[in-house]
Amino acid sequence: MTASLDAASSDTLSALPAGEAEAAPVRPSLLLRAREPLLALIFPVLVLLFWHLATAGRTFSLIPPPLDVARALYDLAFGGINDDAYSRTLLIHLSASLSRVYGGFAIAAAVALPLGLLIGRIAPVRQLLDPTLQVLRPIPVTAWLPLSMIIFGLGPRSAFFLVCLGAFYPILINTIFGVRSVDPRLFEAASMLGCQSTAQFYKVVLPASLPAIFTGLRLGLGFAWVVIVVGEMTGVPTGLGAIIMEARALSRTEIVICGMAVIGIAGFISDRLVLLLGHRLLRWSPNFA
Amino acid sequence: MLEKAADPILELRGVSKQFELQGRRIDALHDAHLRVRKGEFVCLIGASGCGKSTLLRIVAGFETPTRGQALMWTMPIAGPGPERGMVFQDYALFPWLTVRGNIGFGPAARGRPAAEVKDTVERFIALVGLQRFAEAYPHQLSGGMKQRVAIARVLANDAELVLMDEPFGALDAMTRERLQDELLDIWQRTGLTVLFVTHSIEEAVFLADRIVVMSPGPGRIESEVIVPLPRPRSVVAPEFNELRRELAQRLHSHHARKAA
Numbered sequence: 001m002t003a004s005l006d007a008a009s010s011d012t013l014s015a016l017p018a019g020e021a022e023a024a025p026v027r028p029s030l031l032l033r034a035r036e037p038l039l040a041l042i043f044p045v046l047v048l049l050f051w052h053l054a055t056a057g058r059t060f061s062l063i064p065p066p067l068d069v070a071r072a073l074y075d076l077a078f079g080g081i082n083d084d085a086y087s088r089t090l091l092i093h094l095s096a097s098l099s100r101v102y103g104g105f106a107i108a109a110a111v112a113l114p115l116g117l118l119i120g121r122i123a124p125v126r127q128l129l130d131p132t133l134q135v136l137r138p139i140p141v142t143a144w145l146p147l148s149m150i151i152f153g154l155g156p157r158s159a160f161f162l163v164c165l166g167a168f169y170p171i172l173i174n175t176i177f178g179v180r181s182v183d184p185r186l187f188e189a190a191s192m193l194g195c196q197s198t199a200q201f202y203k204v205v206l207p208a209s210l211p212a213i214f215t216g217l218r219l220g221l222g223f224a225w226v227v228i229v230v231g232e233m234t235g236v237p238t239g240l241g242a243i244i245m246e247a248r249a250l251s252r253t254e255i256v257i258c259g260m261a262v263i264g265i266a267g268f269i270s271d272r273l274v275l276l277l278g279h280r281l282l283r284w285s286p287n288f289a
Numbered sequence: 290m291l292e293k294a295a296d297p298i299l300e301l302r303g304v305s306k307q308f309e310l311q312g313r314r315i316d317a318l319h320d321a322h323l324r325v326r327k328g329e330f331v332c333l334i335g336a337s338g339c340g341k342s343t344l345l346r347i348v349a350g351f352e353t354p355t356r357g358q359a360l361m362w363t364m365p366i367a368g369p370g371p372e373r374g375m376v377f378q379d380y381a382l383f384p385w386l387t388v389r390g391n392i393g394f395g396p397a398a399r400g401r402p403a404a405e406v407k408d409t410v411e412r413f414i415a416l417v418g419l420q421r422f423a424e425a426y427p428h429q430l431s432g433g434m435k436q437r438v439a440i441a442r443v444l445a446n447d448a449e450l451v452l453m454d455e456p457f458g459a460l461d462a463m464t465r466e467r468l469q470d471e472l473l474d475i476w477q478r479t480g481l482t483v484l485f486v487t488h489s490i491e492e493a494v495f496l497a498d499r500i501v502v503m504s505p506g507p508g509r510i511e512s513e514v515i516v517p518l519p520r521p522r523s524v525v526a527p528e529f530n531e532l533r534r535e536l537a538q539r540l541h542s543h544h545a546r547k548a549a
Contacts, residue, residue, distance in 0.1 A: 185381040188351055193395035193446050194371040203398060207385040284385045284426040 064254040072254040073261065086243070086255055094262060096238040097228050100156070101270075104163030104231070105224040109217060112168050116175025116216075121205065126176075133172070141166045141227045145234070154235035162234070166227030170219035178212025179205055211285045218274050225267035240266075296363055298450055298482050299325040299348060304357035306343050316507030317343040320357070323501065323510065327449075330476060330483045332497035334490065336540070340508020341486045345452050348484060349375045361450065371395055374443025376453040380435040382427040388414065388438050389423050395446030413441040416475065433464035440472070444479070453485045457492070469495060473520070490536045494529060495522055500536065504543035511543050 048066050056065040064072075075081035079088035118125045119133075141162050152158040182205055190204045191197075232241025240259045247255035282288035301323040308315045318340035325331050333341040346352045347359050350369040359366045361373065369375075382391050393410040401409070414423050417437040427435055436456055443451055457465040473496065476483055487493055493500045500514045514536065518528055 183381070185377060185379065186383060188349075188369070188375070189377070189381040189383070190394075190398070192349060192351075192369040192371070192373065192375045193398055193442065195394070195398035199398060203394075204383070207383070210385070284387075284428070286428040 108167035112171035120179025158234035162231035167220035174216025178209030332493035335503030338505035339503035374448030
């Protein structure tokens, strides 16, 4: 589930005096600061190099060389090279996928958050719903594809449903985990300070489970990107998943790889933004500070 | 609340507590009688399993007695309340609140006006000397600082009776001594009543007006010792060490009797 969260509930990680924490960090030299991004680039550059050597200059290769893919990506974004059905369509597909990822994610969050809080906090609700949800959880999103197309029809509604389903469980499971793993001492502390049971929900349960909830939202958004291709196998005309499936049928492998790259980059940026938000909102947590 | 000088702030009348643990019944506390006057500093001392923490948790209102009555100002204790502030060994600060937020939690939860909360918070931050760390979060503080926040938190909430469950047990010796001094200083200046659980004889002799000696199997109050030493006390004074030896003997004899 969420091994990284086990540490979030204990606040005893660092006992450094606040004086040290307050001291302005010494600014490392440019070379030192550039070290990490440079290290991160070594592996992808090696992969690109290998890819290039393995494919470039061959008369017949099923996988197009990286430069062809780069050219196709440029054409997909700005046009002016191939001038075919794909030229200058990137923005249309990207925005279609973005709306499905964030739309599906928003619906998933809107259902999973309150449901998770209820299941985590109220035993009868947990006994009523948790077993069913645990049985439904291992069913992969791909397995839902045929049923989804029967229930929601061909088109964007099915895509929304599948993306939503992908994002739903990480949010739900982490919210339940967060609510259930609040240190019982904190309830005792709150009640001896005069904060009684109903107020404790807002003043203790919610803030204490925020790091776990946040991790759930982050994973959920990640899963929304992961399942976008499946979600767009439902016969929608636009979207990154849609062009991947279509280009595959047309053997335009360079377009398939372009779609993959754009999903990777968009998912990465979207995750970084969420993480940035987390650092701001959860400064108090040793795991996010 | 009706307060008469003769009334004890806290009274336990034949309080017993039994737990079920894996089908076995445990006598955590048996027939405890105790009267604490306002302004008294009382230490509960004894080996683990002697019921000292159970007694404290009953007074806090976290546990209800199986038999007997726990009374504050002659009224039965029903659940936790701000007039009985608890200081836990593991601090139990709210990690998402700053030092300011933690100290202001009680007054804010009880609906005090914001301006009053702010005043109270500043006063008690100053009392425990944490002005420089007012905006720090608990994970940035040392153990001693965290425990200062926990003490300020219950005082800011108008606690009359402060319940302390081995509050300095997790601290290093130097910090522990400093906090003992600070606690005595606050106690003398504010007229608090303190019920303090410890397993250190030296700590009890240094702090208490009166020491309640407890022993296990079943957990019970064995005897009481009034500490006649004048304050401030010196841990190297001969009288101090004599009392310490006497208490150590008492604790051992209780154990010996149990073993026999």
